[in-house]
Amino acid sequence: MSVGVSSLADQRQPVNESLLGRVPLFASLPGSEIHHLAESLRQSEIPAGTLLFREGEHGDRFFIVLEGQIEIIKAMGTPEERVLGVRGPGEYIGEMSLLNRDGLRTASARALTRLQVLEMTRADFDALLHRQPTLAYEMVRVLSVRLRESQNRTIRDLQDKNRQLAEAYENLKAAQAQLIEKEKLERELQLALEVQSSLIPRATPRLAGWDFAALWRPARVVSGDYYDFIPLHAEQDAPGWGVVIADVSDKGMPAALFMVLSRSIVRASVAHPLSPAECITQANRLICADATGGMFVTLFYTALGPSDGRLTYVNAGHNPPLLYRADRDQWSDLTRTGVALGMLSMCKLDQRVIQLEPGDFVFLYTDGVTEAANEQGRRFEEDNMRRIVHEHRRAPAAEIVSAVEREVSRFIGDNPPFDDITMVVAKRVS
């Protein structure tokens, strides 16, 4: 609230004539006029923080500052609020509403400090101008200075606003460009996944006497895991199949690229009419030549004779697949026969041979299964996986794979999978 007439009138003090003579507005007035003003003006003391008047109110007086400082505020209390200026001793405020036809305050005024002011009512002001018309020149001079200041400030404010708008526009443009780039990257990642998915067999081989199942579930968009079924030496009388499961040591796009490289090299290497150990030893040499950055791939490869049930395998540092023997209802592990591929270029890999009888199967997996973690950070562990595979040992291959997948999903709950999960089952049924 602005202060009322009565509240100021209570603090009215006698006006000192010599003080009046030092006010620039009155400097040119004759002594008789100063004496008259001293009688008619009121001097008031106003505490700091007091609102003298508010923009838009009707104004019936103006103030001459003797001591202290007053700030002139436009659009007070709104987001557009700004201080037009600060008036100090010798200056006056509130004259605009006395000159304006509508008599409304054009800005608000607030005491920055404790004030000593002189108040002049509209009637006194009109009478003074009648008596001393030359005073109007002095007021016009001050008015024109204030107008120029106000215009300059308005232009500066407009320029500031313009600059802020231009900056905001630039920021918006940059954010939009980032968004477009992000969408582009996501599209590219999606395309990478499509390319990678196309390298994973669409279906398992259909071979008389055999039941195959496989699962490939990338944890992120792309994967470092893969499995493969490769027809071998189709030109021979008894063509075989190569079965691969592999896990690249890293994650994300580098692992995905390394996976694609490894897959191609292994495919090309096993096409040679050599033993599986020789083929994978050759693949290792080629992978090592390209394995910059310390990446490697653990890989299990087995050549499978569909007619005789013979599996000749190479385990290059991969989690040992489980072998189930139906006649003895027993399990064993197909342990490593050499180092993971990409570690040592000249190392030798060995092979082993096993014979699958009807009811026997091998269960291949990557450590995404056993290391799947729940929200408490506990791992699924190999024992759980072995138990589930054991419980489903007489079920079709697809059921074994889906049972493990189901249990892993239930175990991790809402925890996002960290690692890719891949499984392959090759079961001899007759």
Place this chain on the structure above:
Amino acid sequence: MEISVSHEQGREPVTVLRMKGDINRATADQVQAQARQAFEAGARNIVLDLSEVPYMSSAGIRVINDLFNLLRGDSAAEMDEAMRQGLRDGTYKSPHLKLLNPTRHVQEVLNMAGIDMFLEIHGNLKDAVASF
């Protein structure tokens, strides 16, 4: 994961990195950074003390392989015919990186990946240091 670094003097100066805690995907980067730091500080013969590592995932194998390559890269000139033959025969062991006293689980992981085929594993520090 806590890693302490100490120095032993055998025929060669040896840096011992003693790990305490699991080496998994969460801690592997820290182990790798510390191992690389030791290498950059001049360590050329390193013993990884694994006696207090209860669990190691494939991320740990990646770290060991990285350190093996780092130390091997420094000795590329040593790739003579005897070494090539050793690699072919499966008798080659790194002269610069040795493992100490892995727990049973970690030993299994090392065997699985074939790390033990080219890194010596010692049962006590004295033997490990003397082997350089």
